[in-house]
Amino acid sequence: xxxxxxxxxxxxxxxxxxxxxxxxxxxxxxxxxxxxxxxxxxxxxxxxxxxxxxxxxxxxxxxxxxxxxxxxxxxxxxxxxxxxxxxxxxxxxxxxxxxxxxxxxxxxxxxxxxxxxxxxxxxxxxxxxxxxxxxxxxxxxxxxxxxxxxxxxxx
Amino acid sequence: xxxxxxxxxxxxxxxxxxxxxxxxxxxxxxxxxxxxxxxxxxxxxxxxxxxxxxxxxxxxxxxxxxxxxxxxxxxxxxxxxxxxxxxxxxxxxx
Amino acid sequence: xxxxxxxxxxxxxxxxxxxxxxxxxxxxxxxxxxxxxxxxxxxxxxxxxxxxxxxxxxxxxxxxxxxxxxxxxxxxxxxxxxxxxxxxxxxxxxxxxxxxxxxxxxxxxxxxxx
Numbered sequence: 001x002x003x004x005x006x007x008x009x010x011x012x013x014x015x016x017x018x019x020x021x022x023x024x025x026x027x028x029x030x031x032x033x034x035x036x037x038x039x040x041x042x043x044x045x046x047x048x049x050x051x052x053x054x055x056x057x058x059x060x061x062x063x064x065x066x067x068x069x070x071x072x073x074x075x076x077x078x079x080x081x082x083x084x085x086x087x088x089x090x091x092x093x094x095x096x097x098x099x100x101x102x103x104x105x106x107x108x109x110x111x112x113x114x115x116x117x118x119x120x121x122x123x124x125x126x127x128x129x130x131x132x133x134x135x136x137x138x139x140x141x142x143x144x145x146x147x148x149x150x151x152x153x154x155x
Numbered sequence: 156x157x158x159x160x161x162x163x164x165x166x167x168x169x170x171x172x173x174x175x176x177x178x179x180x181x182x183x184x185x186x187x188x189x190x191x192x193x194x195x196x197x198x199x200x201x202x203x204x205x206x207x208x209x210x211x212x213x214x215x216x217x218x219x220x221x222x223x224x225x226x227x228x229x230x231x232x233x234x235x236x237x238x239x240x241x242x243x244x245x246x247x248x249x
Numbered sequence: 250x251x252x253x254x255x256x257x258x259x260x261x262x263x264x265x266x267x268x269x270x271x272x273x274x275x276x277x278x279x280x281x282x283x284x285x286x287x288x289x290x291x292x293x294x295x296x297x298x299x300x301x302x303x304x305x306x307x308x309x310x311x312x313x314x315x316x317x318x319x320x321x322x323x324x325x326x327x328x329x330x331x332x333x334x335x336x337x338x339x340x341x342x343x344x345x346x347x348x349x350x351x352x353x354x355x356x357x358x359x360x361x362x363x
Contacts, residue, residue, distance in 0.1 A: 077288070077290075078268065090281070091346075091348060113332050114328065119333075131283045159263065160265060173277060174285070183285060189289070193293050219320055223327040226331045226334065231334070234342075
C-alpha cells in the first residue's frame with residue numbers, strides 16, 4: 001500500500017518535470033518510477049521504517065508561521081550586518097528540549113537552523129547545542145514558543 | 156529589475172569568492188563554496204529567463220541537488236579524515 | 250492586473266537582490282566560522298525564495314512554474330541539513346565558536362567534547 005502511494009507520488013513528480021508525453025518517453029518514465037520504488041524497497045533493510053511529516057492543515061499553518069519567523073529574524077540579522085559596529089555577541093549554549101519523538105526533534109532542530117541567527121550544532125537525547133549570534137536568540141528559544149507549537153502538532 | 160537582481164547575484168558571488176580565497180580555514184572555504192553554489196542556482200534560473208533559454212530550470216534543479224550532495228560529501232570527508240580518535244567511537248560510525 | 254504583477258515581481262527581485270548582497274557582505278565581515286554561517290543563511294532562507302518568486306510572477310503559468318516552486322522547496326529543505334553538516338564537521342575538526350558572552354562557561358557539560 002505504502003509503495004503504491006509512493007510510486008504514485010514519484011510518477012506525478014516525473015510527469016510534472018518531464019513535459020514530454022510520447023509513448024516512448026512515457027515508458028522510460030514508468031521504468032524509472034519502478035527503479036526508484038525498488039531502491040526504496042531495498043533501503044528498508046538498512047533504514048528503519050520511513051517517517052513522513054503528516055501534511056495536516058495545522059502543519060501548513062506551522063510552516064507559514066515558520067516562514068514569518070524567518071522573515072523577522074532576517075530583518076534583524078540584516079540590520080546587524082550593515083551596522084558599522086557589527087553588534088553581535090555569539091554564544092554557544094545548551095538548550096533543553098521537551099519534545100521526545102525523533103520526528104518532532106528533527107523538525108525542531110531544522111526549524112532552529114532555518115531561522116537565521118540560531119544554529120543547531122548537535123542533537124542529543126534531551127538537549128540541543130545551539131549557536132546563536134546574540135544571547136537574545138537563545139533566550140527566545142528558551143521561552144518555548146516554537147517548541148510548544150511543534151508539540152501541539154502531535155507528531 | 157531582472158537585470159538588477161542578476162547584477163546583485165553576481166556581486167554576491169564575487170564576495171563569496173573572496174571569502175573562498177582568504178579562508179582562513181577549510182570550513183570557511185566550503186561554506187563560501189556552498190553559498191556560491193546556491194547563488195549559481197539562482198543565476199541560472201534568473202539568467203535563463205532573461206536570455207529565454209530552453210529548459211534552464213532543469214539545469215537549475217539539478218545544480219541545486221548536486222550542490223547539496225556535494226556539500227554533504229565534502230563535509231563527511233572532512234569529518235572523518237582528520238580525527239583519529241573518532242575512529243574507535245562506535246556511535247559516530249553510522 | 251499585469252501591472253500589479255509586474256510591480257510585485259520587481260519588488261521581490263529588488264528585495265531579494267538586496268538581501269543577497271547583505272549576505273555576501275556578512276560573509277566577509279563576520280569574525281569566525283559560526284557567525285559566518287548565520288550570514289550565509291540570510292541569502293539562502295529569504296533571498297532565494299524572494300528572487301524565485303519574483304521570477305515566478307514574471308513567467309506565464311506552465312510546467313516551468315512547478316519547477317521554480319520545486320527549486321524553492323529544495324533550497325529551503327536542504328539548507329538546514331547542509332548547514333548542520335558543516336557546523337558538525339567544523340566542531341569535529343576541533344574549531345570552537347568565538348564567544349563574547351557574559352562570562353558564561355558553556356564547555357563544561359561534556360557535550361562540547363564530541
